[in-house]
Amino acid sequence: xxxxxxxxxxxxxxxxxxxxxxxxxxxxxxxxxxxxxxxxxxxxxxxxxxxxxxxxxxxxxxxxxxxxxxxxxxxxxxxxxxxxxxxxxxxxxxxxxxxxxxxxxxxxxxxxxxxxxxxxxxxxxxxxxxxxxxxxxxxxxxxxxxxxxxxxxxxxxxxxxxxxxxxxxxxxxxxxxxxxxxxxxxxxxxxxxxxxxxxxxxxxxxxxxxxxxxxxxxxxxxxxxxxxxxxxxxxxxxxxxxxxxxxxxxxxxxxxxxxxxxxxxxxxxxxxxxxxxxxxxxxxxxxxxxxxxxxxxxxxxxxxxxxxxxxxxxxxxxxxxxxxxxxxxxxxxxxxxxxxxxxxxxxxxxx
Numbered sequence: 001x002x003x004x005x006x007x008x009x010x011x012x013x014x015x016x017x018x019x020x021x022x023x024x025x026x027x028x029x030x031x032x033x034x035x036x037x038x039x040x041x042x043x044x045x046x047x048x049x050x051x052x053x054x055x056x057x058x059x060x061x062x063x064x065x066x067x068x069x070x071x072x073x074x075x076x077x078x079x080x081x082x083x084x085x086x087x088x089x090x091x092x093x094x095x096x097x098x099x100x101x102x103x104x105x106x107x108x109x110x111x112x113x114x115x116x117x118x119x120x121x122x123x124x125x126x127x128x129x130x131x132x133x134x135x136x137x138x139x140x141x142x143x144x145x146x147x148x149x150x151x152x153x154x155x156x157x158x159x160x161x162x163x164x165x166x167x168x169x170x171x172x173x174x175x176x177x178x179x180x181x182x183x184x185x186x187x188x189x190x191x192x193x194x195x196x197x198x199x200x201x202x203x204x205x206x207x208x209x210x211x212x213x214x215x216x217x218x219x220x221x222x223x224x225x226x227x228x229x230x231x232x233x234x235x236x237x238x239x240x241x242x243x244x245x246x247x248x249x250x251x252x253x254x255x256x257x258x259x260x261x262x263x264x265x266x267x268x269x270x271x272x273x274x275x276x277x278x279x280x281x282x283x284x285x286x287x288x289x290x291x292x293x294x295x296x297x298x299x300x301x302x303x304x305x306x307x308x309x310x311x312x313x314x315x316x317x318x319x320x321x322x323x324x325x326x327x328x329x330x331x332x333x334x335x336x337x338x339x340x341x342x343x344x345x346x347x348x349x350x351x
Contacts, residue, residue: 002265009345015053015114019044019251020105020134022067022123022154023059027203029197034122038071038086040117040152041099041245046085051251056113060131068121071240105134114249116141120152120178120240125203128156135161139169142234147250151228151237152178153203158236159210171215174231176238177207301345309336 014295021036025258041057048055051089057080059065070079073087078145110116116138118124139161142148150157183206188240211218220238221227226235228245237246312334321327 011052015048015051016112017044017048017053017055017115017117018056018058018108018113019055020060020108020116020118021065021099021102022119022121022127023061025098025126027122028126028204029201032064034126035066035068036071036078036099036119036121036123037152037240037286038067038073038090039083039240040121040154040243042083042086042089042150044117044119044247045089045095047244047247048250057098057102058105059102060105060127062102062107065099065102067099068123070122082083085183103132105137105344109139110137110140110144110146113141115147115149117147117155117246117250118150118157119243120150120154120156122153122202124153124156125205128154129160131157138165142169145233147233147235149235149237149246149250150177150241152239153207155211155313157209158216159214163232168214169234170211172217173234174217174219174229174268175211175234175236176218176220176227176229176242177211177236177241179223180206180208181220181223182239183208185223234280235324298345302342305338308334310339312338 007244019041021041024035026032027034031068045055056266058293070077071077071083071086072090073080073083074090108116118138119264138148138150138157138164143163155175158175158177160170161169163169173258183201187196187201190202191198196202200328208218208220219229224239226238226241226245228235228242228249230249235246235249237243282292315321315327315330315334322329
């Protein structure tokens with residue numbers, strides 16, 4: 001056992017994470033054996049355990065799981081030879097043995113864990129449609145306010161996961177997953193290798209297309225870039241390089257005192273504000289109150305007051321506006337904001 005202090009969040013009550021990997025299967029498009037992807041297990045594992053979290057591995061059917069060959073850093077192809085994290089995991093008998101004896105998702109009790117992370121690989125594209133127990137457990141995690149995360153082709157689960165009312169969990173949610181440009185890259189690579197007939201595809205369907213078709217707001221960061229996105233307690237990672245990023249987004253941030261936050265908001269729609277111009281993104285100050293902690297400290301009020309005063313000066317002097325009437329409207333808007341702040345300060349001072 002290592003003597004390293006991992007600085008756990010709570011040594012007496014460590015967070016517990018269930019990582020689900022896919023059982024082995026046979027691809028219906030190529031006839032090749034398919035499984036989970038090593039880095040999508042090992043990279044989140046390392047990120048979580050370094051934080052002092054307890055991690056347990058499950059699979060839909062339980063038992064021995066096999067990884068996609070190209071994800072093994074020892075594979076002669078050299079495709080994953082730089083993945084030293086996976087190499088270390090595989091080379092550690094105690095850890096490597098964990099994928100030989102995975103517990104079935106049937107035995108996964110959501111109340112005993114703080115988060116679920118569904119790893120990818122090629123197998124989920126052929127098997128998760130029928131993994132109804134996994135679909136139900138994933139939804140349970142989400143609906144009870146716990147972290148529900150999936151990455152790469154593990155997001156295939158979102159094509160099928162439904163709430164109790166029958167609605168799709170991912171509908172109207174911002175998500176990512178294996179991108180079409182990455183599917184194109186993989187297809188062309190196998191064609192060039194002569195491993196697959198040109199024109200045939202590795203996958204029977206595509207994550208990006210499927211998620212868009214069910215009404216999800218699919219986003220991606222570009223070819224083979226580490227990327228994950230969090231929408232509430234639903235977290236998704238783009239591909240096999242996004243495991244650590246997915247794990248990091250699964251951590252909750254502890255606020256130790258009340259204060260101002262800068263909230264960054266993006267939207268596919270036009271954002272309405274006190275200004276007449278349309279925006280695709282906007283940052284706003286949000287005051288966070290932590291129960292039992294001092295709220296609305298004078299220095300916080302002074303800071304936001306300075307921001308408002310500066311904005312009002314900018315509007316009244318050098319801002320480019322359409323007309324004098326527009327300048328007056330914006331100045332009045334800033335003055336109203338200052339008045340609202342002053343009122344809140346007076347109310348707080350009476351408590």
